[in-house]
Amino acid sequence: MVNEIFAKFHEVATSPRAQMDKYIAEGKKVVLTAPVYTPGEIIHSMGFVPMGAWGGDVQLDKAKEYCPAFLCSIAQSILELGMDGVYDGASALVIPSLCDTLKTLGQNWKYAVKGIPFIPMTYPQNRKPDYGVKFTRAGYERVIKDLEAIGGVFDNAALAESCKIYNKHNEVMRKVDEVIAKHPEVTAVQRSDVFKSAFFMSAEEHTALVEELIAELEKTPAGEADMGIVVSGILTDAPQLNEIFDEMGMHIVADDVAAQSRQYRTDVPCGDDALQAMAEKFKAMDNCSVLYDVEKKRVQLIADTAKARGAKGVVVVMTKFCDPEEFDYPIIKRVCEAAGIPVALVEVDRQMVQFEQIRTNLETFRDMLSM
Numbered sequence: 001m002v003n004e005i006f007a008k009f010h011e012v013a014t015s016p017r018a019q020m021d022k023y024i025a026e027g028k029k030v031v032l033t034a035p036v037y038t039p040g041e042i043i044h045s046m047g048f049v050p051m052g053a054w055g056g057d058v059q060l061d062k063a064k065e066y067c068p069a070f071l072c073s074i075a076q077s078i079l080e081l082g083m084d085g086v087y088d089g090a091s092a093l094v095i096p097s098l099c100d101t102l103k104t105l106g107q108n109w110k111y112a113v114k115g116i117p118f119i120p121m122t123y124p125q126n127r128k129p130d131y132g133v134k135f136t137r138a139g140y141e142r143v144i145k146d147l148e149a150i151g152g153v154f155d156n157a158a159l160a161e162s163c164k165i166y167n168k169h170n171e172v173m174r175k176v177d178e179v180i181a182k183h184p185e186v187t188a189v190q191r192s193d194v195f196k197s198a199f200f201m202s203a204e205e206h207t208a209l210v211e212e213l214i215a216e217l218e219k220t221p222a223g224e225a226d227m228g229i230v231v232s233g234i235l236t237d238a239p240q241l242n243e244i245f246d247e248m249g250m251h252i253v254a255d256d257v258a259a260q261s262r263q264y265r266t267d268v269p270c271g272d273d274a275l276q277a278m279a280e281k282f283k284a285m286d287n288c289s290v291l292y293d294v295e296k297k298r299v300q301l302i303a304d305t306a307k308a309r310g311a312k313g314v315v316v317v318m319t320k321f322c323d324p325e326e327f328d329y330p331i332i333k334r335v336c337e338a339a340g341i342p343v344a345l346v347e348v349d350r351q352m353v354q355f356e357q358i359r360t361n362l363e364t365f366r367d368m369l370s371m
């Protein structure tokens with residue numbers, strides 16, 4: 001039974017286009033959501049199916065006409081896939097403004113991909129003060145206006161309902177992370193599928209499937225990984241990377257990955273004004289390289305999580321040319337090593353076909369952790 005559930009996650013994670021076609025055939029409209037924090041609750045409440053667009057493992061060709069070589073491959077591959085028609089049929093693409101690369105992506109998209117409107121979500125740098133919350137709310141109001149232009153209908157009560165659905169999804173994702181940590185038989189590939197499939201299923205459907213998985217896993221006794229690791233980065237979905245973790249006997253006991261647990265850490269608070277509650281949620285969010293924080297509390301969280309979950313080391317999976325992550329890496333290394341937690345760094349991008357250097361790095365790291 002558990003293998004059937006993992007097979008379902010794998011099928012969805014590896015065939016997003018089939019999922020999109022399914023929703024469109026059901027008469028639903030799909031709105032693409034780019035990294036890192038798009039307001040899925042708003043999109044969902046207005047009658048659309050939000051679907052993650054974090055690029056894909058493709059060679060870059062047409063996108064090079066628009067992007068300098070030093071833009072990260074996630075942004076470039078989103079543009080490439082858009083120009084290739086891979087997202088055709090989607091009603092819009094929402095791009096948040098949380099890093100400089102994402103700011104340029106929307107402008108390029110407008111000219112390069114004509115059939116799918118670009119909706120900007122402009123977040124404030126200072127999200128905590130009242131003026132930051134007002135700014136966030138104004139950004140959401142702009143998104144709502146653009147979604148209304150493509151047939152969406154906004155209603156405060158519907159948004160409150162969607163927030164509950166998303167909070168429930170957050171809760172099960174946090175729970176499945178905890179449960180998998182105690183089940184070393186779950187592979188890194190399987191764990192990646194559980195998280196990646198969340199981008200391509202409705203929150204309700206994904207919640208139900210994750211609940212089934214948790215129930216099945218909890219029927220078997222918990223175990224302890226010989227070599228638990230914490231993985232940190234923006235994206236860690238490359239199958240070859242996860243296969244190497246499995247080959248090395250490394251079990252992911254927690255992650256600080258933008259496409260994984262960072263999405264599910266913060267719930268929308270209760271309140272009569274659901275849109276205000278959404279803005280308050282963004283104010284409350286923390287511990288991410290793209291969320292401004294002079295104290296870099298994220299770094300301590302990584303070290304504390306590694307200790308709490310009994311991890312032997314931290315693997316930082318660096319997306320090449322990702323400035324926000326590159327700035328944080330030296331601090332992560334310093335703080336974790338001071339806490340007695342070894343750190344390894346591997347670099348990835350969406351065009352990578354050769355993973356031998358990563359294999360060698362992780363082999364050495366495994367040997368170090370085994371000593």
Ligand code: SF4
Binds near residue numbers: 099321325
């Ligand atoms: S990987 Fe880094 S540079 Fe690229 S879009 Fe994400 S945060 Fe921005």
